Amino acid sequence: MSPLLIIFLLHMTTGATADLRTGYYSGVCPKAESIVRDVMKKALIREPRSLASVMRLQFHDCFVNGCDASLLLDDTPTMLGEKLALANINSLRSYEVVDEAKEALEKACPGVVSCADIIIMASRDAVALTGGPGWEVKLGRLDSLTASQEASDNVMPSPRSNATFLIDLFSKFNLSAKDMVALSGSHSIGKARCFSIMFQLYNQSGTGKPDPAIEPKFREKLDKLCPLNVDQNVTGDLDATSVLFDNQYFKDLVSGRGFLNSDQTLFTFPRTREFVNQFSIDQEGFFKAFVEGMLKMGDLQVQQPGEIRKNCRVVNPKNN
Template identity: 45%
Template sequence: MSTPLLVAMAQRKMSTSLIVSMALIWAMLFWGSNGQLTATFYATTCPNVSAIVRGVISNELQSDARITASLLRLHFHDCFVDGCDASVLLDNSTTIVSEKGAIPNAGSLRRFDAVDSIKTAVESACPGVVSCADILAIAAEASVNLSGGPSWNVLLGRRDSTTANFNLANTALPAPFENLTILIAKFAAQGLDTTDLVALSGGHTFGRAQCSSFIGRLYNFNNSGSPDPTLNTTYLATLRQRCPQNGDQTVLANFDPRTPDGFDNAYFSNLQTLEGLLQSDQELFSTSGAATVAIVNSFSSNQNTFFQNFATSMIKMGNISPLTGTNGQIRTDCKRVNGR
């Protein structure tokens, strides 16, 4: 490799690192104090926790290319329901109706077993110290970075809930068929703005979705008898082949048809060519006059800008109503409340 190319690569790496570091500082100034979270929370009690989490994910990644997107989604679906408290991990019990069965989660969330494996490894090194909520936050960052995305210092100190909220999971989480007005409102309810909406939607730059999540766009959009007019016709034909009108709606399609397992800014370029998989994706670009269009264009033209904003928005999202101090508990088993 030539010396000029090496220098260019090094400069790009330093630029991305600086951008993400600045994003962390900015996010900590505005949100870090609210939830009493800190990047050094386990510095003395479990200093290797991030390396342990990353190691388990790296091993799992060898046999499951989808795990990184799945772990990121778990953190997102957790934080949007009563805050980042690991409630999404709780199984049904005599006192709990699990969020796993809610419409946005059933058939969508996966790799709870990987979270259990991470928890086992962490408990072996630091018994009773690290919460399941923090494990989800660390796993989300590691997943993004292992897939080629940015890294950031995860703010920690969350504790785990002793309850779940099935009903809220059915209403608070964004749905794949919702329009931009509803999406903006749901993010605003969590203290997240329009830039956060676009940046976090960029998490769909990797992973898969079932045909059931978008088949309404392919044949009879909004009962019109026609497909969604914001779908690229070539892409429409490809999706129809994968998802026949009366076919198996659990079949999976890549969010990003070009780099399906890599974390990059291709998601936004896809929106510009009308190749967003979900209606909720394409709405960001195809809604006339929307403020989100300029943000999509910005992220598409500059990957570092997307990475900076994604890191900032992840830190912000991770600080939605955390349980801290003596609230909640540190679950020894992420699937159930201690003592039950």
């Protein structure tokens, strides 16, 4: 573990905290949650994939320095932000949806709603608007004053990660193996690039051979989508119902049809297979576990100064 990650974990706090609560903006910006929901509805109409992209922002933000919108900060001459980190560059997208929500909130309630809370609300709405569960979110976060590309590189997993690595990573944030499998169900919606699966198709574990866990007909489909000479920015669906939040993702894993290695490994690894099997036949059980995981992740915080940014991409000017 890197020294930077150790320092971060020592300062991490988890669980319900006094300054995070449901209905946080009810007195100062009562329409905050409905404003974000309306923006997400418009995004769904424009491009259904964008909801999955926005939901992913919570994972990539909260795991790096807590849920503080550090992910949204653009690079500056003196700071390398997180957008170009290895796990994020050419992968994360739809930042403009958060910008749209922030602009609408600033018109309604200037200087009140944090970008960090927008990510939490929008992630919840992305799930609910695509057929998944809804839940009450705890709000009251501040936006960070800085970001760290190095911290993101040290924390965020790659699509090549196996179940053992993922269990260990999530445990550092007090998230159990069950939490990890349930949260991996976020891949029920959205797409991923061929770049993320080339080694799984053609050089699994450095063998020069495909992953033997891939179901043969699905392998043929992936070969056509992502041949060796493909533009690796070509995308494929993460599961068979990629615009609907359901438990099809887990059914696909049971059938050997996981798009990413980090997904399929959840079924091939005994410790996580039981949860994959469980969620593949019990959608309500998956929904319940997913909500619990999202709430735990949303509680990740780091004790550091913060503010309510006027623009999610930059810190506020010092003279304001």
